[in-house]
Amino acid sequence: MKRRQFLLKGLAAASGVAVAARYAPGQVAGPKRKVLIIGGGLAGLVAGYELDMKGFDVMILEAQTRPGGRVLTFRQFDEGLYADAGAARIPRDHDLTLKYVREFDLSLLPFYPSENKFLRLRGGRVEEVEWSGFNSATSMVMSLGKPEFWQKIKGGNDQLPRAFAAKLGSKIRYDSPVVRIEQNQREVRLVFMEKGKRQTVTGDLVISAIPFTTLAKVETTPAFSAAKIDAINSLEYDSASRVFIETKRRFWEDRNLNGFAFGEDAAEIWNSAFGQPATHGILQTYLRGGYSLDLTHQTEGERVEATIAKLAKLFPELRSNVVRGVSKCWSEDPWVRGAWSHADRGIVAVGRLRESRVFFAGEHLSNNQSWMQGALQSGRMVADEIASLPADQAIV
Helix, strand or coil: CHHCCCCCCCCCCCCCCCCCCCCCCCCCCCCCEEEEECCCCHHHHHHHHHHCCCCCEEEECCCCCCECCCEEEEEHHHHHHEEEEECCEEEECCHHHHHHHHHCCEEEEECCCCCEEEEEEEEEEEEECCCCHHHEEEEECCCCHHHHHHHEECCCHHHHHHHHHHHHHHHCCCCCCEEEEEECCCCCEEEEEECCCEEEEECCCCEEECCHHCCCEEEEEECHHHHHHHHHHHHHCEEEEEEEEECCHHHHHCCCCCEECHHHHHHHEEEEECCCCCCEEEEEEEHHHHHHHHHCCCCCHHHHHHHHHCCCCCCCCHHHHHEEEEEHHHHHHHCCCCEEEEHHHHHHHHHHEEEECCCCCHHHHCCCCCCCHHHHHHHHHHHHHHHCCCCCECCC
């Protein structure tokens, strides 16, 4: 058995049991512990939100100038149009996601239309099809089921992390990337950058709610366990990219099309402005894997031009209607270096185990990897675990 397999198997068997103590037991006085959270994506936000409501002293350190992580909505289009560049679809059975949508009084829109024809490119030929034909084409990347199964948040999916952030207010510090985690038998300290200077903050517990690709660059003292380090370094993230083409008008409607299609390079093509009243439209291509990585070798202009050329095979009227194009390649995002992970059970089990005062959350450690639901589940699970610790229990 290889070293990595041995380490992961050994600790996976102990999932749900805290890592053995490497420090002398320390007592934390008082009923409320101070919890520091690394990352203001959905996992960190929901953990902070739930712990704050339970009376904990919470601080979230977010590296970027906005909340949400991979829940990102673009708004650089005319007529107030927007399009989701990250998490886009919400299945109707994602109960926790929908719970918070209701809790924050957000509205939902259908993601897919029930009217007009879809397009698919098959064997070099463009075909107009009903939902069943479109679903059959997209099944090579994802099974969709019925169109009414899918929804999105009105105003953009980033309305959800924004709602969490509004509740947490000044408890979130933006533009504050964490570079070092230090812990001992009494406390844990985070070293972070703020306006080019190193700052420190001390607390009782830490939740790391950032991707393992980012956590791998954070110094830790003492170092995490060998199995944890191996899990962090071995977890791979898939590539995904979006390219958005804004159009002067929704010309596809002239042909009784709805703007959704399946095209070259296994691309899902969405009418991102569906459900938004305006004259302009937005056609989005969604690429995965190697097709997505190919974009990272191109300039922004090259990406837009290549996308227009491919979409024009499905929509010949496109080129004369282009307003602007913009792209998002998650593999080149410095705070994740990928779109999502599909970790095996061993990595998930080891990844979830706390390292003394440091807990771990994120979609990569959930049963719904790559979904907002997964991030919410993981963050809430860690919040519940911390809230269940007796106030006078030693942290080991």
